[in-house]
Amino acid sequence: MRDLLALLAIVLAVPLAAQGSAPPAPYAYRQLDDPDQEAVARELMHTLRCIRCQSQSIADSDAPMAGDMRHQVRIRIAAGEEPEAVRRWLMARYGDYVSYEPVMSATTWPLFAIPPILALLAGLIVWRRLRRRA
């Protein structure tokens, strides 16, 4: 019986070829003991992009690298770092790309500038029409 169990364990323990056999980082799936810190960490994780799986946040991804990023976020928050400091640390390495919270920069300013300009233009047109009709 024990041999059979051992055999079963060996068969089940075959690692996924592309993922590596190492276990996930300690805090990849484990929550922080302090619920307040865990809430802060979790909120931050939802705004950080997984580098490997580019359309998911690290909170949503099961990629090993996302797990390692969650581990970083949790231990840094547990050590008392501010969420924005953790975000800045990652952005210093991966650029704006890693953050789902858009910031205004040399490439992104039109995203922020165009909507108010269009709204202003639409308002102007409507205003002129209404005035003409009156």
Next chain:
Amino acid sequence: MSWRLWLPFLLFFGFAGLAAYQLSQPKDDTIKSTMVGKELPYFTLPPASLERPGVDSRYFYEGEPKLLNIWASWCLPCIAEAAQLEQLKDEGVEIVGVAIRDEPTDVMRFLTQHGNPYTRIGRDDLSEVQLAIGSSGVPETFVIDGKGVITYQHVGDIRHEHVPMLLEELRKAGR
């Protein structure tokens, strides 16, 4: 009919044309590290195999420019670049390895099968060094000058045609 009537159409087709052009362009998924040009962050890693010592970031602050190769025994493109790393080693380049999420037995098996171009191999179980230098996957190769500054990042496996380019980057870093 005033010419102004055509303005919305022109705007629309201009936009549609721009979108069609952008869609036809190949998408570049690589995320470049923004640590290029900056100093290597401090780290110290235990050895990943019995054959080579571990890696300390201070090691990059002396001597010639070196290559920092991020790899793993479970990574298939790493097998593809093994021959090119060997070639770089034969050219006299020092290659320091960082094994991501790896086991010593797997590392040793990989090195006996595909050759060992490394002078040192650090074990990075939590991708800490990988995250610290802004690397987004395996394999990746960084050129570090003799003063601990990252001067170049190569994303993906090193193909045959990349070897002269990396040698040139190493030469530039040495000046």
